[in-house]
Amino acid sequence: MVDILAIKRVLKSFEDIALFVCSTFNDLQNLDLSDYDAIISDSNLADADYIKLKRHMGGLANVQFVSGSGIAGEPIWLKPINKENIETLFCFRSVMDLDYIENLAQGDADFEIDMIETALRILPERLDEMKKSIESLKDLKLAAHRTKSSYRVCGIDATALNEVEEMSEIDFCNKVQLEALLKSIYTTTTKAISELETLLLSRVKKKN
Amino acid sequence: MLASKKILLLEDDIVDVMTVKRAIKQLNIVNELVVKENGEEGLEFLRNTAELPGLIFLDINMPKMNGIEFLQELKKNEEWLQIPIVVLTTSKDQQDKLHTFKLGISGYMIKPISYELFKEMVVTIKNYWNFSEHSY
Numbered sequence: 573m574v575d576i577l578a579i580k581r582v583l584k585s586f587e588d589i590a591l592f593v594c595s596t597f598n599d600l601q602n603l604d605l606s607d608y609d610a611i612i613s614d615s616n617l618a619d620a621d622y623i624k625l626k627r628h629m630g631g632l633a634n635v636q637f638v639s640g641s642g643i644a645g646e647p648i649w650l651k652p653i654n655k656e657n658i659e660t661l662f663c664f665r666s667v668m669d670l671d672y673i674e675n676l677a678q679g680d681a682d683f684e685i686d687m688i689e690t691a692l693r694i695l696p697e698r699l700d701e702m703k704k705s706i707e708s709l710k711d712l713k714l715a716a717h718r719t720k721s722s723y724r725v726c727g728i729d730a731t732a733l734n735e736v737e738e739m740s741e742i743d744f745c746n747k748v749q750l751e752a753l754l755k756s757i758y759t760t761t762t763k764a765i766s767e768l769e770t771l772l773l774s775r776v777k778k779k780n
Numbered sequence: 781m782l783a784s785k786k787i788l789l790l791e792d793d794i795v796d797v798m799t800v801k802r803a804i805k806q807l808n809i810v811n812e813l814v815v816k817e818n819g820e821e822g823l824e825f826l827r828n829t830a831e832l833p834g835l836i837f838l839d840i841n842m843p844k845m846n847g848i849e850f851l852q853e854l855k856k857n858e859e860w861l862q863i864p865i866v867v868l869t870t871s872k873d874q875q876d877k878l879h880t881f882k883l884g885i886s887g888y889m890i891k892p893i894s895y896e897l898f899k900e901m902v903v904t905i906k907n908y909w910n911f912s913e914h915s916y
Contacts, residue, residue, distance in 0.1 A: 672892060676802050683802065690795060717841055720870060723796040724892045 575614065575638075578652045583656050589662070597624065610661045613637040622646075632695065636661055656690065667763050669727025670771075676725075678734045687714055688775060692768045694722045699761045701752065713740035719761070728764055732757050783815035785811055785834030788825065790850065791868070792817045792842045796891065800837060800868070803898050811835075819845030823853055832863055835905055838885070840869040840876065864905045869891065 576593055583589050584769040592608070594600050597620030605611060615622040615637045622643060629635045636657075639651045649657055658745060675686040705711035717734040723730040732753045739745040739753070787804070791797050797815055804813060811834065816822045819842060826832065847867060854860045861907045866887035867880050870914035877888050 587836075676799065676806075678806070686793075687798060690798060694795060718793065721891070723792045724800065724870075725795055 575651065579612065582653055582655055582658055586658060586662075589658070594616075596620075597628070600625075600628065604765065608634075612632040612636050612638060612653065612661070616641060634661060646758060647709065658668050666767055667728050667760050668767055671717070672725055672727055685772065685775050685779065687771045688768055690767065691726055695719075695761055695765050695768070698722060699765075702757065702774070706754070709740040709743070709745070713737050716740065716757075719757075723764075726764060728760060734762070783806065785831070786829075787811045787813050788822065788833040789815045789837045790817075790822045790842065790847065791815065791837070791839045793839070794848075796839065796868070799839045799891075799893060800820060804815055804891055807899055809902065818854070818892060819847065819850030822850055824859075825828040826854075826860055832859065834863070836865045838865055838867050839869060840863055840880070848879065849884070851880060851885065852874060853884060866901055866905070 580591060580654050582716065583591055594603060595617070597617050600617075600620075607760060611634065613625055613635065615625065616639070617625065620628075622637065622639075636649060637646070638651055638653060640651050642648050642688070644652055673684055673687050677687070698715065701715040702712065702719065705715045713736075715732045720730050720733050722728075736750065736757065739750050787809070789797065789800055791800065804811075814824055814825065814833065817908050821844075822836070822838075823845070838847045838850065840902060845853075847869070851865070854863075854865075861884060864886040865884070866889060868889050868891055869876070870891050871877075872890055880888060886905060889897060889901065
């Protein structure tokens, strides 16, 4: 009960999240888990231990186990859960930092809008380029490099792009690692595009 | 720097072009900015222009002819050698830096551009220009 109250308290900061509480594994089995955007589960319920719970939910995206003491080698959050944990779980955290654009704009709304529109036009093209270049390391290196300028001005962490660029120079690079990096870049870029769309609307609205 | 002198920017990335344009505007630089997307287009401009640009901002990683190849071509023409060139690049590689300085550049800036550094660089080149105006 204490844990539920603690989570409810943290969720008060998020208007759009509705909480449903399930207390037993028996009840959990009757739920269609795909109905939920995120699942936070104690690593031990009265009628199920971590192994049993993980077997039931471990393959699902956005499942996070929590524990008072942690389990060695397992990606478990330690209680109490905080606001940052929830932001991470729901990917509310922005992938962008607009300090650079704002610094450039110095309050010039037209320039900000122009820059956001340009980034919005370029990023999907770059994403497409990278997807098409997957079979050619040379093309992939170029596509990753070309994506960096948009990342830079939007304040998006370009570590994965740098790594792709470096890996693309190795003829026998680790394909699994490369694919994982690309997947992360696709996710970040898609999220950035979505954030930029929202941002553009708000900037235009603000200007008018 | 003489206001009539153009500034040539060799850059293939639209976002970086916008950034440099903005920086120039913020620094109240009134010189016309000519943008070309690669070294080939840059050389073409230099061959055909009535008056050489007063300054070149040069990206290294460009299609067709990159910044290094452009600098190598520039070295072959004595008149072009007098134009101050500032490299704007993402490369932090010391070898790249050394290589471009050996090819005669006047400055090397790593993107994203720091405006303070950009300003100092332009002012320094402007002072150099005023000093050597008669011989230019």
